[in-house]
Amino acid sequence: MIEEISRIISCFVSGMTSYRLHPDKQEAVSSYAAEAVDIIKSLHIEHFLKITVNNDNSMLINGVLVSLGYPELKKFYIKLKSKGVDTIIISKGLRVDELERFFGDLASSGNFFHSYEHIAVKKSEKPSVSEVPYSEKILKDDILQVKRIYRDISTYSNINMTTIDAVIGSIIANVRLIGQILDSLIPLNGDAEDLYIHSFNVSLLSIAQGEYLGFGNALLYDIGFAALLHDIGKTLLPADLLIRQYALNEAEWRLMKKHPEYGAAL
DSSP, X not given: OHHHHHHHHHHHHHHHHHHHHOTTOOHHHHHHHHHHHHHHHHTTOSSEEEEEEOSSSEXXXXXXXXXXXXXXXXXXXXXXXXXXXXXXXXXXXXXHHHHHHHHHHHHSSSSOOOOOSSXXXXXXXXXXXXXXXXXXXXXXXXXXXXXXXXXXXXXHSOOOHHHHHHHHHHHHHHHHHOSOGGGGOOOOOSSTTHHHHHHHHHHHHHHHHHHHTTOOHHHHHHHHHHHHTTTGGGGGSOHHHHTOOSOOOHHHHHHHTTHHXXXXXX
16 A cells, blocks of 8 residues: 555656646646546545645654655655645546646645635644745844855865854755745845855755755765855955846956856865
């Protein structure tokens, strides 16, 4: 049964992904919905299929504990958590058109679900992860730490791994708490802080994508580390070049393009 459940969840993830990427082309969405319905029917479930979202990175499916070892299961779990879903109950008689519309609800950015004849969605009474903010204090602290990391590199040619571990750990933890991660990106100000803010934003986005794809902690850390330090070569450029408010001339662009080379040499 676990294999069939994994196939059903894979159809759900593929269906909602297709719905989000190609809302005007429903052929793929329909095929995934039809395949999921066929699998559910083949299981000869007497009354309903119940999916329960736990808080320990696992799901219960008709009382069977399912770990999130497969990327599709992890993506589905994260999506349900971000939408504040506790339980999904799919009753006997599920139709393809219902599942297609359900894929649309899963693909949407909000927490709304339509009413269905054969699909019931129970929401958590606690705030969903999309309602948990990346607090202003934590954001300021993380940016300050990124600034210290870059200044240590430019001044002492030293990478402070303890501080990097703290920043990346904070980003990973908050990515797992927040559904609307784009709301946590910090706008650039056109000043000397932009280098640190940009590095933080790239690390945040990279870790969020890795988490969505189901990568493990070690790979998430490596991705966050690379993203956070991808511009360290700019610390060796003239400071006024980084905050220039007008277009760079040809000589300045040649110098700017050397920052990856400078970064690799650090």
